[in-house]
Amino acid sequence: MRWKRAAGRALLVCVLLLAGYAGMGSRPPGTPAAADAAGRGPVTLVTGGDLTGYLRGILDGWNRTHPREKVTLVELPDSADEVRAQMVSELRSGSDRFDVLNIDVAWTSEFAAAGWIAPVDGTRFPLDRFLPPVVDTATFGGRLYAVPYVTNAGLLYYRKDVLDREGERPPRTWAELERLARTVAPRYGMDGYAGQFLPYEGLTANVVEAVQSAGGTVLGDEGARVTVDSPAARRGLDFLTGGLREGWIPRRALSFTEEESRAAFQNGELLFLRNWPYAYTMAGASGSAVAGKFGAVPLPGPEGPGSSVLGGSNLAVNAQSRHRATAAELMAYLTSEAVQRRVLTQGALPPVWADLYSEPRLVRRFPYLPTLRRSVLAAKPRPKSARYDQVSLAVQAVAQDALAGRQSTRAAVARLSRELRAIADRG
Known part of the structure; x- marks a missing residue:
């Protein structure tokens, strides 16, 4: 990223x-x-x-x-x-x-x-x-x-000290992540979970990870076939939109890139964070509020470990x-x-x-x-396309509206499918 x-x-x-x-x-x-x-x-x-x-x-x-x-x-x-x-x-x-x-x-x-x-x-x-x-x-x-x-590849960072105190293990599924983010984080004055949700390439990565973790895809045949309009894609996007709607993903995460999200976790404001490996070294550095207090595991998915881009x-x-x-x-x-x-x-x-x-x-x-x-080893490339820049911009625009609550997940996925078909046809 x-x-x-x-x-x-x-x-x-x-x-x-x-x-x-x-x-x-x-x-x-x-x-x-x-x-x-x-x-x-x-x-x-x-x-x-x-x-x-x-x-x-x-x-x-x-x-x-x-x-x-x-x-x-x-x-x-x-x-x-x-x-x-x-x-x-x-x-x-x-x-x-x-x-x-x-x-x-x-x-x-x-x-x-x-x-x-x-x-x-x-x-x-x-x-x-x-x-x-x-x-x-x-x-x-x-x-x-x-x-x-x-x-x-993306990793899930978590507050090891907090989960140890609660007798909990790092989440392996979305349901476990949601439960801990909703119930444990507020007891320690923290927000539950954040990724990179500002409209830029980081948002594309987060959305595609959610879709493929649910078993879906965005494109097939190197951009010639649009595959995003599926129950799996809707389930993946629902995971993110539901978190924002229910509050265990804070609204401020809609403005997060890698650095804003890393800073929030490093300052002790988040229980869970999706980010790249560079955040491990920075969060563990001297002066970090979470140095020696966190761990990292593979991203969770619906029924077990998910799949990063x-x-x-x-x-x-x-x-x-x-x-x-x-x-x-x-x-x-x-x-x-x-x-x-x-x-x-x-x-x-x-x-x-x-x-x-x-x-x-x-x-x-x-x-x-x-x-x-x-x-x-569990990760996949981002959708291959001769017009990848346009594909990514379409994912960002549609996902932004869905995450902000301006469009339902079903309508957003259908809209994204139409926009990607138009891009594929131009190619």
């Missing part, structure tokens, strides 16, 4: 870099890029902002051993929407300014369908060592168009890159086991290598890893 901020690793400003790149080459879309015979040379990696600074150190290691194929890092603004807008502007113009793109997993299908990113030779990467669901985020139309770089990012090669061979080698470097370990230990971002989630030394430092592994 980001790291998108997905992880909460929000994105930095690149305005001051624009002038330095303004003179770099571009061409009309579809025109092949000129390249040296081997497709090798300096490359540029564009990404959301690296607030921890870990990525520059990793790229310094590459540059020391590749003096003729150095990588330049470009960091984009503090907004996933702004990151996508700037990338799309460059790609749509046929620019070769960016060689390797660190993209939100949800953008892969859109970028691939538009012809902006080149297919990837999967034999160059240890995909069999990755957590299986993350590889699915990098495919479209039966082809691999990117390589998973970091992953993410996958967050994180994939690495893709600009179809107009003049140095695709170097770009592919850089991607192999960034997804190697050694670098993936640094992604976790220095960047606090969940890696895609499966073995790292059970390594004892890492689990001691990041106790949420085994729980996150279970969540990732």
Whole structure:
């Protein structure tokens, strides 16, 4: 969700870099890029902002051993929407300014369908060592168009001290979550539960998670078929709208993004919180009101554990890159086991290598890893579509009206189905 901020690793400003790149080459879309015979040379990696600074150190290691194929890092603004807008502007113009793109997993299908990113030779990467669901985020139309770089899945954070005092266990079902949020939270002066319900990509994630946890889907056949008008989808949306109507989800949660919801939990104002793994480290930091008092489990569902959407990012090669061979080698470097370990230990971002989630030394430092592994393995990609941006906006608009009580769940799901069919027909 980001790291998108997905992880909460929000994105930095690149305005001051624009002038330095303004003179770099571009061409009309579809025109092949000129390249040296081997497709090798300096490359540029564009990404959301690296607030921890870990990525520059990793790229310094590459540059020391590749003096003729150095990588330049470009960091984009503090907004996933702004990151996508700037990338799309460059790609749509046929620019070769960016060689390797660190993209939100949800953008892969859109970028691939538009012809902006080149297919990837999967034999160059240890995909069999990755957590299986993350590889699915990098495919479209039966082809691999990117390589998973970091992953993410939603977790349910809970006040362990409060539940222990009440003799309760963390909820595994929606009914258990609702009961505890309604009855236990008020006794401790807290609100019951919150997720990310402001109309932005976070709301799409929360709604899709509820729908798929109930056994439903939003789209099928990579956006060609609309499947959302179902009892399962209505049940999933009812879980959220019912919580707001009955008060165990506070109305203020309608303005929550990842950060507002994390702050509310970290300040001791929530019994339960749905958020990404980055919140674990921040809530456990010195000075946090809940440090040492909370835990995390997989998201609940109607009859047992639910299903998160996958967050994180994939690495893709600009179809107009003049140095695709170097770009592919850089991607192999960034997804190697050694670098993936640094992604976790220095960047606090969940890696895609499966073995790292059970390594004892890492689990001691990041106790949420085994729980996150279970969540990732049960997770699914967000709905694939060549028009994903329009799909997400439709989900947000309809869900906002339903959550605010302006439209019934049944009417909202039927309306969303109509809007998604219109999007699919345009595609």
